[in-house]
Amino acid sequence: MAFYEVYSHPAVIRYRTSVCTKATLFLVIVLCLTYIPPLLVAFRSQGFWLKQSSYEEQPVVRFQYQTLMVAATSTQGDYVAWSTFPHLNNMLGPSLRIPAVSVREEDLNQDGKLDLLTLQLQLPLRNTEEVYSVQLLLTFSYQLFVSVVDGSSPFASAYDLENIVRSYQARNLTTVLSCPMPVWTVGRAAGSPFELNVEIRYPVEVTALTLSSTYRPGFWETIKFAWIQYVSILLVFIWVFERIQRFVFQNQVLTTVPLPAGKPHLL
Structure with missing residues (x-):
């Protein structure tokens, strides 16, 4: 009898560890490198804050x-x-x-x-x-x-x-x-x-x-222009570091306990 695929979904594997481990330190470093550098790049590339605009x-x-x-x-x-x-x-x-x-x-x-x-x-x-x-x-x-x-x-x-x-x-x-x-x-x-x-x-x-030097833009006006620039750079960093984390944990470069989703496990 021939078989064919009727449904598929990705399997989720959770990697657990205690707080004071190299894996936890690695995760903190990755999070900092993922979210902070895009903010610095967007800010240093000029135009992060709205100072001048034009329309037709x-x-x-x-x-x-x-x-x-x-x-x-x-x-x-x-x-x-x-x-x-x-x-x-x-x-x-x-x-x-x-x-x-x-x-x-x-x-x-x-x-x-x-x-x-x-x-x-x-x-x-x-x-x-x-x-x-x-x-x-x-x-x-x-x-x-x-x-x-x-x-x-x-x-x-x-x-x-x-x-x-x-x-x-x-x-x-x-x-x-x-x-x-x-x-x-x-x-x-x-x-x-x-x-x-x-x-x-x-x-x-x-x-x-x-905008003059004494102008103070509101919160939503600032976010509207700054958020687009930040997110556009952040997506690249997330894509890169997500693959770095996957390689590190799948290949057990840092010791963790892999556990399929849905199955309880006590350390």
């Missing part, structure tokens, strides 16, 4: 339709300007030029958050005028409702670009338009306006969170 987030950006433009028309300081602020426009006098403006914001990936701003501005000029440089200020909301331009102010200093940029950079949170790639094309036909085309993309931002 798509900002909610909205164009506020607040614009200030100054175009230099000569090298002697002549200029034309326009803004969406009535108080400033009243102070410009003959330097005021009202352009034709079109603005479009698009959600390219259909995630409910805008990704792109396209602005086209046509500034009317006299045949004798040329544009040498342009300063353009556009305001956006970045989930912040503090305007950088006081549109209700009747004073010219409130619309000075230098003051606006200085006060903006003094805030705790700022955004930067990076990698500008301006292209200036000359050769405007007589009677045609000066055209300004702007394309601004709203990328995913990487926000870094740095």
